[in-house]
Amino acid sequence: MRLVTFRAHPTAAARLGALAEGYVIDLALLGQAGGVALPDDMLAFIDLGPVAVAQASKLMESYRGAWPVGTALPQENVKLLAPIPRPRKNIFGIGLNYVEHVAESSRTLDTSADLPKQPVIFSKPPTTVIGPGDAIEHNAKITQQLDWEVELAVIMGRRAARVAEADALSYVFGY
Numbered sequence: 001m002r003l004v005t006f007r008a009h010p011t012a013a014a015r016l017g018a019l020a021e022g023y024v025i026d027l028a029l030l031g032q033a034g035g036v037a038l039p040d041d042m043l044a045f046i047d048l049g050p051v052a053v054a055q056a057s058k059l060m061e062s063y064r065g066a067w068p069v070g071t072a073l074p075q076e077n078v079k080l081l082a083p084i085p086r087p088r089k090n091i092f093g094i095g096l097n098y099v100e101h102v103a104e105s106s107r108t109l110d111t112s113a114d115l116p117k118q119p120v121i122f123s124k125p126p127t128t129v130i131g132p133g134d135a136i137e138h139n140a141k142i143t144q145q146l147d148w149e150v151e152l153a154v155i156m157g158r159r160a161a162r163v164a165e166a167d168a169l170s171y172v173f174g175y
Contacts, residue, residue: 001057003174005042005131007079014081015040018060023072024080027056033068034059042084046173049157081131084155088126093151095120109145 002019008026016039017024027045031038036055039045045052063071096102096116106113130136138146157173 001053001060003042003045003083005081005083005085006073007081008073008077010079013040014085016042016045017078018056019075020060020064020072022075023067024075024078025060025067025072026070027059029071030059030063030068031055033071034062043088046084046155046157049173079131080133082129085129085131086126087129090123090125091129091153093122093124095122 004017004019004024005014006017006024007014016027018027019025026040027038028040036059038052038056038059039048045056096105096111097119099115102111102115103113105111136146152175154175155173156171158171160168160171163171
Protein backbone atom coordinates (compact mmCIF):
# COMPACT_ATOMS: atom_id res chain seq x y z
CA MET A 1 0.00 0.00 0.00
CA ARG A 2 1.41 3.39 -1.02
CA LEU A 3 0.53 5.88 1.69
CA VAL A 4 0.42 9.63 1.02
CA THR A 5 -0.47 12.86 2.73
CA PHE A 6 -2.60 15.10 0.53
CA ARG A 7 -4.71 18.24 0.36
CA ALA A 8 -8.02 18.03 -1.51
CA HIS A 9 -7.95 21.77 -2.25
CA PRO A 10 -5.67 24.69 -1.31
CA THR A 11 -7.41 25.57 1.97
CA ALA A 12 -8.14 22.00 3.07
CA ALA A 13 -6.38 20.31 5.96
CA ALA A 14 -3.75 17.69 5.20
CA ARG A 15 -5.20 14.17 5.15
CA LEU A 16 -3.91 10.60 5.09
CA GLY A 17 -4.49 8.69 1.89
CA ALA A 18 -3.48 5.71 -0.16
CA LEU A 19 -2.80 5.60 -3.90
CA ALA A 20 -4.89 3.18 -5.92
CA GLU A 21 -5.74 3.03 -9.61
CA GLY A 22 -5.04 6.72 -10.24
CA TYR A 23 -6.99 7.82 -7.17
CA VAL A 24 -6.07 9.05 -3.72
CA ILE A 25 -8.26 7.22 -1.22
CA ASP A 26 -8.98 9.12 2.00
CA LEU A 27 -8.30 6.39 4.57
CA ALA A 28 -10.23 7.98 7.46
CA LEU A 29 -13.33 8.35 5.27
CA LEU A 30 -12.88 4.84 3.88
CA GLY A 31 -12.65 3.60 7.46
CA GLN A 32 -15.89 5.38 8.34
CA ALA A 33 -17.61 3.77 5.36
CA GLY A 34 -16.35 0.36 6.48
CA GLY A 35 -17.06 0.81 10.19
CA VAL A 36 -13.37 0.99 11.13
CA ALA A 37 -11.74 3.92 12.93
CA LEU A 38 -8.66 5.02 10.99
CA PRO A 39 -6.76 8.27 11.65
CA ASP A 40 -6.64 11.11 9.16
CA ASP A 41 -2.91 11.83 9.52
CA MET A 42 0.26 9.86 8.87
CA LEU A 43 1.87 10.12 12.32
CA ALA A 44 -1.25 8.80 14.07
CA PHE A 45 -1.42 5.97 11.51
CA ILE A 46 2.23 5.05 12.13
CA ASP A 47 1.58 5.12 15.89
CA LEU A 48 -1.14 2.48 15.45
CA GLY A 49 1.36 0.27 13.65
CA PRO A 50 0.59 -3.10 12.04
CA VAL A 51 -3.04 -3.05 13.23
CA ALA A 52 -3.78 0.10 11.22
CA VAL A 53 -1.94 -1.24 8.19
CA ALA A 54 -3.92 -4.50 8.31
CA GLN A 55 -7.25 -2.69 8.70
CA ALA A 56 -6.53 -0.23 5.91
CA SER A 57 -5.25 -2.97 3.59
CA LYS A 58 -8.37 -5.05 4.19
CA LEU A 59 -10.63 -2.08 3.47
CA MET A 60 -8.68 -1.15 0.34
CA GLU A 61 -9.05 -4.69 -0.98
CA SER A 62 -12.75 -4.98 -0.12
CA TYR A 63 -13.69 -1.73 -1.91
CA ARG A 64 -11.16 -1.85 -4.76
CA GLY A 65 -12.71 -0.32 -7.87
CA ALA A 66 -15.99 0.52 -6.09
CA TRP A 67 -14.92 3.27 -3.70
CA PRO A 68 -17.67 4.67 -1.45
CA VAL A 69 -18.84 8.15 -2.44
CA GLY A 70 -16.48 10.86 -1.25
CA THR A 71 -13.58 8.57 -0.38
CA ALA A 72 -11.71 8.63 -3.72
CA LEU A 73 -10.31 11.66 -5.52
CA PRO A 74 -8.49 11.57 -8.86
CA GLN A 75 -4.80 11.92 -8.10
CA GLU A 76 -4.44 14.81 -10.54
CA ASN A 77 -7.04 16.77 -8.51
CA VAL A 78 -5.14 16.71 -5.21
CA LYS A 79 -1.89 18.22 -3.98
CA LEU A 80 0.47 15.58 -2.68
CA LEU A 81 2.41 16.79 0.35
CA ALA A 82 5.48 15.33 2.04
CA PRO A 83 4.38 11.93 3.39
CA ILE A 84 5.13 13.17 6.91
CA PRO A 85 4.75 16.94 6.55
CA ARG A 86 6.16 17.71 9.98
CA PRO A 87 8.21 14.89 11.53
CA ARG A 88 8.37 14.89 15.32
CA LYS A 89 12.15 14.96 15.45
CA ASN A 90 15.17 15.68 13.31
CA ILE A 91 15.83 13.53 10.28
CA PHE A 92 19.20 11.79 10.23
CA GLY A 93 20.95 10.98 7.00
CA ILE A 94 24.08 9.35 5.71
CA GLY A 95 25.93 11.52 3.21
CA LEU A 96 28.37 10.54 0.49
CA ASN A 97 27.15 6.96 0.75
CA TYR A 98 27.81 5.85 -2.82
CA VAL A 99 30.65 6.32 -5.28
CA GLU A 100 28.73 8.41 -7.85
CA HIS A 101 27.66 10.92 -5.18
CA VAL A 102 31.22 11.33 -3.92
CA ALA A 103 32.41 11.96 -7.51
CA GLU A 104 29.58 14.42 -8.21
CA SER A 105 30.20 16.30 -4.97
CA SER A 106 33.91 16.59 -5.68
CA ARG A 107 33.13 18.13 -9.10
CA THR A 108 30.34 20.50 -8.06
CA LEU A 109 30.84 21.27 -4.37
CA ASP A 110 34.61 21.34 -4.07
CA THR A 111 34.81 18.33 -1.74
CA SER A 112 37.30 15.47 -1.65
CA ALA A 113 37.11 12.82 -4.36
CA ASP A 114 38.15 10.17 -1.82
CA LEU A 115 35.51 7.90 -0.34
CA PRO A 116 34.96 8.70 3.33
CA LYS A 117 36.48 6.16 5.72
CA GLN A 118 33.50 6.46 8.07
CA PRO A 119 29.83 7.35 7.48
CA VAL A 120 29.11 11.05 7.04
CA ILE A 121 26.12 11.59 9.31
CA PHE A 122 24.03 14.75 9.12
CA SER A 123 20.77 16.00 10.54
CA LYS A 124 17.93 18.07 9.09
CA PRO A 125 15.31 19.78 11.25
CA PRO A 126 11.64 18.90 10.63
CA THR A 127 11.08 22.38 9.16
CA THR A 128 13.19 21.46 6.11
CA VAL A 129 10.72 18.85 4.84
CA ILE A 130 8.88 19.79 1.64
CA GLY A 131 6.59 17.89 -0.69
CA PRO A 132 6.88 16.80 -4.30
CA GLY A 133 7.25 19.77 -6.63
CA ASP A 134 7.56 22.31 -3.80
CA ALA A 135 10.10 25.10 -4.21
CA ILE A 136 13.49 24.75 -2.54
CA GLU A 137 14.16 28.06 -0.84
CA HIS A 138 17.68 29.42 -1.15
CA ASN A 139 19.03 32.02 1.24
CA ALA A 140 22.17 33.44 -0.39
CA LYS A 141 23.12 35.11 2.91
CA ILE A 142 23.66 31.66 4.43
CA THR A 143 25.27 29.74 1.56
CA GLN A 144 26.36 30.14 -2.03
CA GLN A 145 26.30 26.38 -2.64
CA LEU A 146 22.87 24.85 -2.95
CA ASP A 147 22.57 21.10 -3.32
CA TRP A 148 19.61 18.79 -3.48
CA GLU A 149 19.12 15.08 -3.66
CA VAL A 150 16.36 12.55 -3.57
CA GLU A 151 16.18 10.62 -0.33
CA LEU A 152 14.98 7.19 0.59
CA ALA A 153 13.69 7.40 4.12
CA VAL A 154 13.26 4.53 6.53
CA ILE A 155 10.35 5.22 8.85
CA MET A 156 10.74 3.63 12.25
CA GLY A 157 7.49 2.20 13.58
CA ARG A 158 8.50 1.86 17.20
CA ARG A 159 11.29 2.78 19.58
CA ALA A 160 14.50 0.85 19.17
CA ALA A 161 17.86 0.77 20.89
CA ARG A 162 20.67 -1.76 20.64
CA VAL A 163 18.57 -4.02 18.41
CA ALA A 164 20.10 -7.19 17.00
CA GLU A 165 20.68 -7.03 13.24
CA ALA A 166 18.33 -10.00 12.74
CA ASP A 167 15.49 -8.08 14.45
CA ALA A 168 16.11 -4.63 12.91
CA LEU A 169 13.50 -4.78 10.14
CA SER A 170 10.74 -5.60 12.63
CA TYR A 171 11.12 -2.01 13.90
CA VAL A 172 10.66 -0.45 10.46
CA PHE A 173 7.18 0.85 9.58
CA GLY A 174 7.95 1.51 5.95
CA TYR A 175 10.06 3.28 3.36
